[in-house]
Amino acid sequence: MIPFRNEAGNLAALHDQLSVALIRRDFEVIVVDDSDDEETRPLLRELCRRDRRWTVILRPIEExxxxxTAVVAGIAAARGDAVCVMDGDLQHPPEIVPKLLAKVQEGADLAVASRYMRGGSRAGLAGPSRLWVSRACTWLAHLIFAETRRTSDPLTGFFCCRRRHVAGLELRPMGFKILLELLVCAPRLSVVDVPFVFAARQAGESKASTRQGVLFLNHLLSLFFYVPGSARWLKHTLVTGCGLAVFSALLYTLLRGGLPPIPSWVIAAAATLGCGIAFQQATSFRALARRNELDDSRFHYPFAIVASLGFFTLMALVVLPGRHALLGMAVLAQSFGVLLTAGLDHPRLKPRIQSRLPLPTLDLHGVARRLGAQHAFWVPAWMTFETPHLNGLGKLVTQQLVAAAGRSGQPALVVERQSARPQPRLNIETSSALIIPKLDDRSEIVAVAVLTRRGRHPFRQHDLDQAMAWIGSSHLWVDLEAPLVAVQ
Structure with a gap:
């Protein structure tokens, strides 16, 4: 997959070098072209006419x-088992493509061509200023997002991955850094680096600019705020810092006002807890209570209670026997609780604790019970005839609607009111339904889950997101071998 813009001077050499590098492989080349010159698009059309393995997507100016976004469009059009993304300016050597593909075939989910590992080089960067900017941006990405540390070069535009890992994943990259988006949005992918020498540009002009730098910073902010599971350490630091600031200020005020130490601590600790809960209700911080596991929040609050008991005990031990610097001792106790919470949440310790606790498995009945659905059933993707479970749902969920979800893979939230007129009463019942395709390990649609509810509170977007997360986690399911299951 090659994003293209005004690269007419590199097209012939790129075609020849890719043909040689992939001579013994079955491949396709998808070019997404944003060119605005007079040469590139005619050459691309002629090349696609001569070589049927090449396909070009000509994007109009408004797109x-x-x-x-060009890379996203190209990945959506790909048909192979693996997708390799590279630039069209020959700074990404085509002979590296088979090496990336070999790593994917050996079992890696994502193979990254790295300039910053042993054997790699960034010699093709134009001037020391671009080299410095590249290193600084890489360091910043590694600092904020631990997910990017799986590779030494998270900002490269040269990588290969299994198509099923990106199929259906709605990426929103800004600027050039599509790999950064993929690493943060898919933190479970196994990553392997392959060294390569970033070559000097042979023809055309570089697309790097100050605007791209601004887009990169906006991209970092977007990933921080709109991917709740990202940058956990920084979000934990913000929550902890704000909590300690609230605790210290309030405790100092209460002690100066003459309130005894223990009641002051209880009030300040309760305010700190409220501050933490408020942060976790915000979208950007909502995933702090779990570590990429659907039921991980079951353990977060018990751990928090254990930590609270720990620092309350320490507080009582250092305060009650005699006179001490109460504020310093209280902050020390609170800090001990924070460290205890962090220790219990450590990725090496937490799985050991969870392994000794019972974890639930899910079936459609369990999802329906959690979401408050009255009816839930599977419809196999191959079923084209009317299913009996749809007969009693009227116009809310039709066979055509379920079939469309089975073909497109797009989930749907349907809400049906009896009348278009505004209703004066609040206790009006509304029918609603969730229609969610189920994908297998190859990202193929195998069934469609239908959940319906009738009551004063219809399904909302949050219910759809939860159901998609539960149904999409195959390792928690127990009824996948029998997709035609009705639950009431």
Whole structure:
């Protein structure tokens, strides 16, 4: 997959070098072109006419929103088992493509061509200023997002991955850094680096600019705020810092006002807890209570209670026997509780604790019970005839609607009211339904889950997101071998 813009001077050499590098492989080349010169598009059309393995997507001006979105469009059009993304300026050597593909075939989910590992080089960067900017941006990405540390070069535009890992994943990259988006949004992918020498540009002009730098910073902010599971350590630091600030200020005020130490601590600790809960209700911080596991929040609050008991005990031990610097001792006790919470949440310790606790498995009945659905059933994707479970749902869920979800893979939230007129009463019952396709390990649609509810409170977007997360986690399911299951 090659994003293209005004690279007419590199097209012939790129075609020849890719043909040689992939001579013994079955491949396709998808070019997403945003060119605005007079040469590139005619050459691309002629090349696609001569070589049927090449396909070009010519984006109109109104759809040209950057290299990242061009890559997303190209990946959506791909048909192979693996997708390799590279630039069209020959700074990404085509002979590296088979090496990336070999790593994927050996079992890696994502193979990254790295300039910053042993054997790699960034010699093709134009001037020391671009080299410095590249290193600084890489360091910043590694600092904020631990997910990017799986590779030494998270900002490269040269990588290969299994298509099923990106199929259906709605990426929103800004600027050039599509790999950064993928690493943060898919933190469970196994990553392997392959060294390569970033070559000097042979023809055309570089697309790097100050605007791309601004887009990169906006991309970092977007990933921080709109991917709740990202940058956990930084979000934990913000929550902890704000909590300690609230605790210290309130405790100092209460002690100066003459309130005894223990009641002051209880009030300040309760305020700190409320501050933490408020942060966790915000969208950006909602995933702090779990570590990429659907039921991980079951353990977060018990751990928090254990930590609270720990620092309350320490507080009582250092305060009650005699006179001490109460504020310092209280902050020390609170800090001990924070460290205890962090220790219990450590990725090496937490799985050991969870392994000794019972974890639930899910079936459609369990999802329906959690979401408050009255009816839930599977419809196999191959079923084209009317299913009996749809007969009693009227116009809310039709066979055509379920079939459309089975073909497109797009979930749907349906809400049906009896009348278009505004209703004066609040206790009006409303029918609603969730229609969610189920994908297998190859990202193929195998069944469609239908859940319906009738009551004063219809399904909302949050219910759809929860159901998609539960149904999409195959390792928690127990009824996948019998998709035609009705539950009432």
């Amino acid at each position: 040209q929103s950057g290299l990242g």
